[in-house]
Amino acid sequence: MPSLRRINAIMFKELRQLARDRITFAMIVMIPLIQLVLFGYAINTDVRQVPSAVVDLAGTAQSRQLIYDLEASQVVQFSHRFDSVVQAEQAMTSGVVAAVLVLPADFQRRLALRQQGVLLQPVAQWITDGSDPLLSGAVSVLSQLPLTLQGIDSSNNPAAVMQVVRYFNPEQRTAVNIVPGLIAVILTMTMVLFTSAAVVREREQGNMEFLITTPMQPLELMLGKIVPYIAVGCIQTGIILGLGHLLFAVPLPLHWLSLLVVTLLFILASLTLGLIISTRATTQLQAMQVTVFILLPSILLSGFMFPYAAMPLAAQWLAEVLPATHFVRMIRAVVLRDAQWWTLSYDVVYLAGFTLVGLVIATLRFKKRLD
């Protein structure tokens, strides 16, 4: 039977040590703060002002009008003009521009014939740097704009066959999607690293040899180690959501209890993962390396940066193993879609199960022996 007194002893010792470790203490606040500002401002999937070149072989009023209209869309910015396609291609190869608009010498004639329905071929050409699909895709949208002899006529846009209504983020602001997901990334990094390092540090500094000769039980040590970091995780979540609301107008959740439930589940799962690592790693450096090994797929496969649905099936299976994938799904549901925690039963059960199984594994793997 675990002793509450011993769990308390380890917990308060951990809190005291944490409060006296100024760098770690500062990191608890600074990591979410700095990353939120960096990611919130820097990550933007709404592509704007793509550096572009134009090769206007027509040189007519219509071609110039088209160039002005395209620039007014703010998707591209024509920073360079070339007399030949070859020159434009060289500029693209050297990375000066990412897209080139080529207007042929007979642009006006082609445009007129197309308007009469005689010509079905395109009247101009976009050459884009396809090595960046996101950027290239944004420029491709420009090829669909309705073009007339008077330029781009947005009022002449034919009625859409299907209407799109955007729930939860009608303005399609990237920050709204990024900020809740950022909690998953930051908690994965800090929770896993803090717990794994906290146990390994005891071993490295020689405290463990004393501890394991006392009546302290592995489960008591594990629980005493993770409880203080639950509070740390909650503080970090509060910083990210609060600042995300202030700086990026990310909505606050309607159901705070659901936020608490899903966040606690993820914090516990991440802390348990840290404990498992600590039973294997012998130095703090090793603990850090394993944390990075887990952090990278948590960023790339969890759906935080790239849509989960777009990933191949094998990658989706791998992503399902990571606690971050389940949390990204749940936190976005709770914060952005006002979902209640019990409607997310699959992810809730997975994280609860992950924590329980992880705690059992960590406790069994932790040996009160040196061999």
Add this chain to the structure above:
Amino acid sequence: MTEIVIETRGLTKYFGDYCAVNNLDLSIRRGAIYGFLGPNGCGKSTTMRLLTGLLTPCAGEVRVLGNELPQQAEALRRKIGYMTQKFSLYDNLSVMENLQFVAQIYGLTKRQSPQRIAQLLALYHLEDKQKVRAGALSGGQKQRLALAAATLHEPPLLLLDEPTSAVDPENRREFWERLFDLSDAGTTILVSTHYMDEAERCHGLAILELGQKRADASPQQLMRQLKASVFLLQGDNLRQLGKQLAPMSEVISTAQIGNTLRVLLAPALAEPQQWLQRQLPGTSLQRVEPNLEDVFVATTGVGYAKSAQN
């Protein structure tokens, strides 16, 4: 006072192919201060860890305070105090916080804990340091704090792994006074050391080398039983004399001590003084009683090989 608290038979521990403890038999009575003396790597710490249940023996039997190891290691943990070679309390906690933590771990009640801690702070002269962080203490203070922590729950058995390796002679003396107090109160103490003066203070002593026990008795008995004869030589060119004698198979060891050369001769020599006089005519020599260092030299390393040869 004859109750045996530690008993091992054929205790053996391998790390891979390396034999750290080889067929060790021990029998330690209650209340004794029993020392392990030996060079680094001789198996002192491994033996300590085997006796605390921290390591599992590869062969042999271990019984500590009536507990069979490794099966009953958990039950034993409540009855022992262990002081590791390296300071193992928390540098960034104060003296008081460290002791409070240990008291909670050992399950002292909220009433018992302040009384016992105050008692220990007074006993180990740490009252004025209770708010100082352990990392800021001197070597001697750290060692006293570690001993206070190891004895907080008043264990009947104390295992101290090279407890005075980073401590000045005055603190060492004071430390040993406290050990004798504990021993008087009935605590059995197992202490490993490589200092001769410390080893000489023990009630019983095992000299270890390469994981094997080379000798086991009280220091006085060991000195009395040493069959090798010891001589002190005086004269000029002591270094030269030492170099001349050392390779001889009859000479176990030579060591210059100030203006004298201490020579250990093999027990097989029938008339050692005459033999030595023949080797070094005209040199002033005096036969003296063996000390513990002589015993150590004769039972370990080259000395052991030469003693066995003769």
